[in-house]
Each structure stands twice: as structure tokens, then as C-alpha cells.
Amino acid sequence: MSPTEVIEQKGAGLRKPEDLTLLHEVSVATAGISNLEMCIQCGSCGGSCPSAADMDHTPRMIFAMLRAGMKDEVLRSNTPWVCVSCYHCVVRCPQKVHIPDVMYALKGMAIDAKLYKDSNAPDFAQSFVDFVENYGRSFEFGLATRHYLKHYPLRLPGMTSMGFGMLTSNRMSITPKRIKKMDQLKAILDKAKTLELTNE
Amino acid sequence: MSNYIFYPGCSMEGSAKAYYDSLNAIKGSLGMNLQEIDDWNCCGATEYVGMNLVPAYSLIARNLALAANQAKGIDTVMAPCSACYLNLEKADYYMAERPTLGEKVNEALAAGGLHYDPGSIQIRHLLDVIINDIGLETVKSKVTNPLKGLRVAPYLGCMVPRPDYQHRWSDFEHPSELDDVLKALGAEVIDFPLKTNCCGGHMTQIGPETAYELIRRLVSSAEENKADIMVTVCPMCQMNLDAYQAETNRYFGTNFHMPIVFFTQLMALAFGKTPKEAGFGMELTSTKDALAQIGKDVPAPAAVKPGKKREGLPMPAPRLRKYAGGKVTSE
Structure with a gap:
């Protein structure tokens, strides 16, 4: 049976306009103009992706799922967390979809929706942000030790020679630095947290 | 100036x-x-x-x-x-x-x-400024110690040539700028096929197996192409390939040894600075054999003096936030 015949037999149910609420929600939550609606499902993104093999769904599949309104499945997926921000997909995408920025938006939505179960990646991001919000600078030593203690305690012994190497070669400080105008930065970030990106 | x-x-x-x-x-x-x-x-x-x-x-x-x-x-x-x-x-x-x-x-x-x-x-x-403002002729004119015989793999990583909003680079995937600077220093620059491939970024922290595979691809390609040393423009790339190379070798049972330094370090050497002034000696994957190609020694890292008063603030007390099934709660 041809697709046209299927539609004729099964009736108007299949002709309903797509519900693109989710697609638009993600598009609005993405910095810049996402071009997400322009995806033609060619798969150049997944084919260019160095970490696609470790993803639950390739980017192409994620965009199809967004179009299909499969919010929970998308936000449970590890895909945005495995994205390495290499931008190969962006420069190869014929529709100029800002794929890594869409992935960043999906991470934020997954955290808000409490759907992504593996806490490793969100924890790392949160620890990084904690240091930045309290010192204005990132703090490699604190970040690495805190993260490894919590998520890879068994790997710590194997990592000590590297950590020791970083310390003895003066490449890692064991104390953080703080910027001078921390109050100013805090005021900016506190205000920013009250602001949501909306559709223009 | x-x-x-x-x-x-x-x-x-x-x-x-x-x-x-x-x-x-x-x-x-x-x-x-x-x-x-x-x-x-x-x-x-x-x-x-x-x-x-x-x-x-x-x-x-x-x-x-x-x-x-x-x-x-x-x-x-x-x-x-x-x-x-x-x-x-x-x-x-x-x-x-x-x-x-x-x-x-x-x-x-x-x-x-x-x-x-x-x-x-x-x-x-920085690389854009050196190529387009300072110019290769100026770079060449400052070389007193050409890096003759040193085979280098130019490695830019991702975030400089891509996504390139302002169209500053010659190509998204195979830009020639870093090659040109290294050639101006007298080095032998290999045609490195993975010059803008990913080093794994933050995956060394949150998904090490993913990162180790990407690191393996890069160092094995540099070795196959007989590079003495890789040269990068990015702190993350340098950190991942240098500091996690031993972990990568352990994970795959391989025995790669591919040092990686910043392009400015080779510029400094070519301009007649000492390896110490050029920042050598801090890498964890030793550059000894590579530097020997151009008759240089790796300086010993400066020892941290015992009892030296440290700059900076006290180590913050651990305050792990709970990631309660998705939502990061504030204290």
C-alpha cells in the first residue's frame, strides 16, 4: 500500500498538523537562532560526531524525537551530556542548525525536569559553576578532587601520580583565586538568574 | 607596537x-x-x-x-x-x-x-593576531635558532576554527595558519589529518572512556605520521593529551609517547629563548627526545619550596550539593 493510500484509508488522523510545541520550546531556550525547525534529517551531524558511538541517540534522532514531542525520552537521553562541543556538526549541517547550543539548552531542560538519572555530568557542571559563582574564577584542583572523590573514588589512587605531577610542575594551585569585584559579579549573576529567555 | x-x-x-x-x-x-x-x-x-x-x-x-x-x-x-x-x-x-x-x-x-x-x-x-597583524615575515625575521629537523604535528582542536562566526580562518577542518607559523620557525610540519579533531574536552572528567578513545586517535595518528611532537593552541587540548596520555595508555594497553606543547613555546625556542623561558619542563609527557632533535635539554621543574607562603585563598571546605534525581538544590 502506498503512503497516500494509507492516509486515505486511515482517515484524517494522520493528517493532523504536527504538534511542534516541544520543538519551539527547545528553540526558544537555545542561545542565538537555533534553526532547529530547519532540520532535514540528513544525518550529517551524527556522521560527523566523534562521540556518537557513546550516545543513546544521535543528534539527528534527537531532533526527530523533538519534532515528535517525545520530551521525556529526549531529556532522559545521555546525548547532550556526551556532546563534546567540537562543532564539526555545525559546520557540516546544510541547514545551519546550532547543534551544540541546542544540546546546551537540552541539558538545562533535563536538569529542570529531573529526568536525567546519571548525576556525574550535571555534578561536574554544578561544581564548576559553584567555584565560578563564589570566586569569579575556575579552580582546577578543587574541581578535580571534588569530582573524583564523589564519582571515581576507586580511580583516585591511579590518578595521584598525575595530580602530583601537576602540583610539582607548578601547573596546579591548591588554593583558589578570587576576583576583586566579587560583589559586582554576584549582583550581575543574581539578576541574571531572575531573567528567562523568551520568544521575541 | x-x-x-x-x-x-x-x-x-x-x-x-x-x-x-x-x-x-x-x-x-x-x-x-x-x-x-x-x-x-x-x-x-x-x-x-x-x-x-x-x-x-x-x-x-x-x-x-x-x-x-x-x-x-x-x-x-x-x-x-x-x-x-x-x-x-x-x-x-x-x-x-x-x-x-x-x-x-x-x-x-x-x-x-x-x-x-x-x-x-x-x-x-592569539594565532589569528600573529598571522594577520604581526605577519609571517616578522615571525621569520625573529628566528635565530631554526627548528631544523623537528617533525611537528600542528593540532588546533575544535574551538578556534569552528564555528568561526566572523570568518577569520582559512578552513573549518583543515586550516593552514598554524602550519604556516611552524614552517616559518624552520620546523618540518607534517600534514596532520586530525588537526581539528576533538581531544575529548571535559569528557576526561565526566566520561573518561569517551575521552580516552579520542586521545588515542590523535596520538596514534601523530605517531603514524612520525611526528616528534604535537603543537597546539588550546589549554584543554594540551591538558588532555599531555596529562591523560598515561591513563589512555593504561586503558588501551598501548605505549604511546607523544609530547604536546603550545605553539608559543616553539616560537620562543626558535627566537633563541632558553627551554626554561619557553615554559618547557612542566609537561607530564616528556619532551626530552623531541628537544634532543634540536640539541636542547628539558629543564628540571622548579621545586616548590617547602614552607613557602602560598598565594591565594584557603582551600574551601567541601560543600557538595545534592543532585537529587535531577534538580540541583541550593544550600
Whole structure:
């Protein structure tokens, strides 16, 4: 049976306009103009992706799922967390979809929706942000030790020679630095947290 | 002298100290006058943008606002770190492309008495400035110690040539700028097929197996192409390939030994600086054999003096936040 015949037999149910609420929600939550609606499902993104093999769904599949309104499945997926921000997909995408920025938006939505179960990646991001919000600078030593203690305690012994190497070669400080105008930065970030990106 | 507003970024004071030291060693020869952004803050790397969008862009834009205020006729802010460079450029570009983002960011900046109009300052990477402002002829004229016989793999990583909002680079995937600088130093530059492939980025922290595979691809390709050393423009790339190479070898049962340094370190050597001035000796994958190719020795790392009073603040008490099934709760 041809697709046209299927539609004729099964009736108007299949002709309903797509519900693109989710697609638009993600598009609005993405910095810049996402071009997400322009995806033609060619798969150049997944084919260019160095970490696609470790993803639950390739980017192409994620965009199809967004179009299909499969919010929970998308936000449970590890895909945005495995994205390495290499931008190969962006420069190869014929529709100029800002794929890594869409992935960043999906991470934020997954955290808000409490759907992504593996806490490793969100924890790392949160620890990084904690240091930045309290010192204005990132703090490699604190970040690495805190993260490894919590998520890879068994790997710590194997990592000590590297950590020791970083310390003895003066490449890692064991104390953080703080910027001078921390109050100013805090005021900016506190205000920013009250602001949501909306559709223009 | 060419004047630049300078955004070093956090790595330059830590894991990428060799980049900082070697840049300081060559900036005079290149006629670069660098004015550091006063009281700059972290760019958020690839972490903050995935947590909370408007604060993430406001964090970046504070640096742009400070830079524009400080500029006084200087038209460029220069960043040597790839992630810093891309974040600054991205904030500037998206604030203009998406005016609502620009408005929200400026609303936040106003709470700190700051404002930034996108487009008011150019954001450029160190390599771009060296190639297009200083020029290869100047670079060549400063070479007193050509790196003859040293086979180098030029490795840029991702975030400098891509996504390239302002069309500054010769190609997204196989740009020639780094090759050209290294050739000007007299080095033998191999045609490195993976020159803009990913080093794994933050996956060394959150999904090491993914990162180890990407590191393996890079170092094995450099070895296959008989490079003595890899040369990069990015602190993250240097850190992942240098510091995690031993872990990668352990994971795959391989025995790669491919040192990686910053391009400014080779520039400093070619300009006649000592390996110590060029920031050598801080790498964890030894550069001894590579430097021997050009008759140089690796200096011993400066010992941390016992009892030396440390700069900086006390180590913060651990305050692990709970990630309760998805929502990060504040204390």
C-alpha cells in the first residue's frame, strides 16, 4: 500500500498538523537562532560526531524525537551530556542548525525536569559553576578532587601520580583565586538568574 | 607596537602556565603590547551554558563590558585559550543575533553598573593576531635558532576554527595558519589529518572512556605520521593529551609517547629563548627526545619550596550539593 493510500484509508488522523510545541520550546531556550525547525534529517551531524558511538541517540534522532514531542525520552537521553562541543556538526549541517547550543539548552531542560538519572555530568557542571559563582574564577584542583572523590573514588589512587605531577610542575594551585569585584559579579549573576529567555 | 586588550583566562595561570610564560617570552619580539582586562572573570568554559543560559552569557559579557570600557582606542581583545575565545565571540555574536538575549544580558549587567553593545570590540585568537597583524615575515625575521629537523604535528582542536562566526580562518577542518607559523620557525610540519579533531574536552572528567578513545586517535595518528611532537593552541587540548596520555595508555594497553606543547613555546625556542623561558619542563609527557632533535635539554621543574607562603585563598571546605534525581538544590 502506498503512503497516500494509507492516509486515505486511515482517515484524517494522520493528517493532523504536527504538534511542534516541544520543538519551539527547545528553540526558544537555545542561545542565538537555533534553526532547529530547519532540520532535514540528513544525518550529517551524527556522521560527523566523534562521540556518537557513546550516545543513546544521535543528534539527528534527537531532533526527530523533538519534532515528535517525545520530551521525556529526549531529556532522559545521555546525548547532550556526551556532546563534546567540537562543532564539526555545525559546520557540516546544510541547514545551519546550532547543534551544540541546542544540546546546551537540552541539558538545562533535563536538569529542570529531573529526568536525567546519571548525576556525574550535571555534578561536574554544578561544581564548576559553584567555584565560578563564589570566586569569579575556575579552580582546577578543587574541581578535580571534588569530582573524583564523589564519582571515581576507586580511580583516585591511579590518578595521584598525575595530580602530583601537576602540583610539582607548578601547573596546579591548591588554593583558589578570587576576583576583586566579587560583589559586582554576584549582583550581575543574581539578576541574571531572575531573567528567562523568551520568544521575541 | 600593536596594542591589544588581553583576556588570559583561568588556565593560563594554572595548567597552561607554559602557554603564559612562553607568550610573555615572545610578545616583545613580536611587538605586542598586552593590556590585561582588569579584574576579568572566568568565561564559564563549556559548563555554565548547559546549566543556566542568561547567567552564563552575563558572566561572559562582564568581561566584554570591562574590555570595551578599558579599550580607549584599542579595537581588539585577544584570547589565547580556545574556549575563552569562542565564549567571548559567541556572546558578542548571539547578543546581536538574538536581541532578546542581548537585552536580558544587559539588564543583568546593569545590576553591576555595566553595559555592553555587541560589536563594540573585536574578539580574536592569539594565532589569528600573529598571522594577520604581526605577519609571517616578522615571525621569520625573529628566528635565530631554526627548528631544523623537528617533525611537528600542528593540532588546533575544535574551538578556534569552528564555528568561526566572523570568518577569520582559512578552513573549518583543515586550516593552514598554524602550519604556516611552524614552517616559518624552520620546523618540518607534517600534514596532520586530525588537526581539528576533538581531544575529548571535559569528557576526561565526566566520561573518561569517551575521552580516552579520542586521545588515542590523535596520538596514534601523530605517531603514524612520525611526528616528534604535537603543537597546539588550546589549554584543554594540551591538558588532555599531555596529562591523560598515561591513563589512555593504561586503558588501551598501548605505549604511546607523544609530547604536546603550545605553539608559543616553539616560537620562543626558535627566537633563541632558553627551554626554561619557553615554559618547557612542566609537561607530564616528556619532551626530552623531541628537544634532543634540536640539541636542547628539558629543564628540571622548579621545586616548590617547602614552607613557602602560598598565594591565594584557603582551600574551601567541601560543600557538595545534592543532585537529587535531577534538580540541583541550593544550600
